[in-house]
Amino acid sequence: MNAKLIEESISSDSDVPLGVPGYNVMPGLTKNSMPKYRHPEFSTISQQTRTFIGKYFPNTSDEQWNSWRWQIKNSYTSFSQLNQVIDFKRMIDDESIAVNEKLPLRITPYYASLIDGAGADNPIVKGVVPSIKELQLSPGEASDPLNEGDFAPVPNIVHRYPDRVLFLATGFCSTYCRYCTRSHMVAKDKMHYGKAAWQAGLEYIRSNPAVRDVLISGGDPLTMPEAHLEYLLDNLRSIPHVEIIRIGTKVPVVLPQRITNSFVNMLRRYHPLFMSIHFMHPLELTPEVHEACTKLANAGIPLGSQTVLLKGINDSVPVMTALMQGLLRNRVRPYYIYQCDPIPGSGHFRTPVEKGLEIIKGMRGFTSGYAIPHFVIDAPGGGGKIPLLPEYYAGRDGDNIVLHNYEGKEFYYPDTVK
Numbered sequence: 001m002n003a004k005l006i007e008e009s010i011s012s013d014s015d016v017p018l019g020v021p022g023y024n025v026m027p028g029l030t031k032n033s034m035p036k037y038r039h040p041e042f043s044t045i046s047q048q049t050r051t052f053i054g055k056y057f058p059n060t061s062d063e064q065w066n067s068w069r070w071q072i073k074n075s076y077t078s079f080s081q082l083n084q085v086i087d088f089k090r091m092i093d094d095e096s097i098a099v100n101e102k103l104p105l106r107i108t109p110y111y112a113s114l115i116d117g118a119g120a121d122n123p124i125v126k127g128v129v130p131s132i133k134e135l136q137l138s139p140g141e142a143s144d145p146l147n148e149g150d151f152a153p154v155p156n157i158v159h160r161y162p163d164r165v166l167f168l169a170t171g172f173c174s175t176y177c178r179y180c181t182r183s184h185m186v187a188k189d190k191m192h193y194g195k196a197a198w199q200a201g202l203e204y205i206r207s208n209p210a211v212r213d214v215l216i217s218g219g220d221p222l223t224m225p226e227a228h229l230e231y232l233l234d235n236l237r238s239i240p241h242v243e244i245i246r247i248g249t250k251v252p253v254v255l256p257q258r259i260t261n262s263f264v265n266m267l268r269r270y271h272p273l274f275m276s277i278h279f280m281h282p283l284e285l286t287p288e289v290h291e292a293c294t295k296l297a298n299a300g301i302p303l304g305s306q307t308v309l310l311k312g313i314n315d316s317v318p319v320m321t322a323l324m325q326g327l328l329r330n331r332v333r334p335y336y337i338y339q340c341d342p343i344p345g346s347g348h349f350r351t352p353v354e355k356g357l358e359i360i361k362g363m364r365g366f367t368s369g370y371a372i373p374h375f376v377i378d379a380p381g382g383g384g385k386i387p388l389l390p391e392y393y394a395g396r397d398g399d400n401i402v403l404h405n406y407e408g409k410e411f412y413y414p415d416t417v418k
């Protein structure tokens, strides 16, 4: 399904089947058989965003702005569109202006409001605005660096670990991150899958009793029409051995208006349900994001964060500490910091691995333990997540083990029990 169809399928009330005509149609489920959309059920508009609306969308009502459908329909998908509201020439080099139309681009108006008037050094600009640097390939880069294709027993399922699977439910995102691990399947601005495309995956999970944990990801599953997501949740919840369901998403950050009251009321029917939210920088922690996270947490959904370590964006102890502490204030438990995966053209985002260790060391002991995520490398080739820890264990001295605390001071622990 191309982007226009996706926008129309979620924004119009026409009596069309949901999904991609011809192969993912949900029989009997049409726009007109669903409850009519009446109210966005989302209320926050921060001052910064209100200023942006006044400048670029003066005829847009609060209700329209707070509609996630409106946000997707009015997203910036080309350089020329974004250039109308943001001074690109101040942001990026001339060369990238020449190529950017070839690079996929999608930014919601809400997320764009966070970079109004920003320059090239703004972390959110770096994260979502195309750059000429993406065309520079470095050694070791690959379009599917985690070899997910080799761990796919059926389409849309990745089964890498014994007791859990990844369900790639859609190829569409509301905003494209320039460093996306799955850029080989997203950022093409074309795919919502659907019922027919999911059947093999559902059957695979039904027939594998070892699968007790399903992570729904993509693309971003929260960009799907509510009925699509509920269909998937309902089918997964009906499988007795599926104990927990997780959703991986960036929507609460780039499209918080999606987190409506009715949406979280639907989600709460499928507990135990967990959510991993992709955050990048403390600038993302707006009043809108606070409303979205509060609603999800109030619905009993444990929230965890995932953050990719990115050069020039969040690769410092103060920035990462501010992000992790801010996440806790928003009731999100810091979960993972990922070393940036070597996708093609990602060299300008990647940091030395030591940087991640330095950041963990700079946080542990200096702030709440709850604020400390795991630093992991998703091993190229499909080895799975491998945690990396700073060295606090300094060896043995007779009956004692030697430990270094967060300040670098040395301590002995009597390790005499055999």
Ligand code: SF4
Residues within 6 Å of the ligand: 172, 173, 175, 176, 177, 179, 180, 181, 182, 183, 186, 187, 218, 219, 220, 249, 250, 278
């Ligand atoms: S939201 Fe996730 S899947 Fe979508 S572009 Fe960003 S990193 Fe990729």
